[in-house]
Amino acid sequence: MFFKNKAFRCLLFSCVVLLVLLTAEARKKKKQCGKPKKNLLKNAVMLIVDSPVNGFSRNSTNSLHGDVLERAVAPWKWRRNHDVTRIPATIFEAECSTTYCTIIKGQQDMNYNTKVIKQEMMVLQLDLQLSKPGCKSVYRLVRMTFAVGCFCVHARVI
Known part of the structure; x- marks a missing residue:
């Protein structure tokens, strides 16, 4: 029918x-x-990443830490570090606003320098040699160092 x-x-x-x-x-x-190489599969794991994976916005960063980055004696600003081949693709890094530390009255003291605080972080980096167009992407877990804030140190006297 x-x-x-x-x-x-x-x-x-x-x-x-x-x-x-x-x-x-x-x-x-x-x-x-x-087929993937056997030695590659030896240490392979399945990873499921839920959205959003691109970190957080500058506004959410300020709300997390209040205005401490502006009130600190070694103030800093957030700088956007973006890499499309990395998960998370966007990470905000600290950049010291001044060379010298700010004393209570708001003046800079040349006896103290500002220095960046760095932190190691594990990220997923796209392996461009193993990832083929149209196939599944291959990521490697790598350790990277990012600036997370600024602090005061005594100035070096030469």
């Missing part, structure tokens, strides 16, 4: 052709990507 209907036969034929094309494309992609 259904097969006698010309529109149904046309639709059925289109679906079969589409299925054959999709299967052929999947096989082609599988051959193109190839």
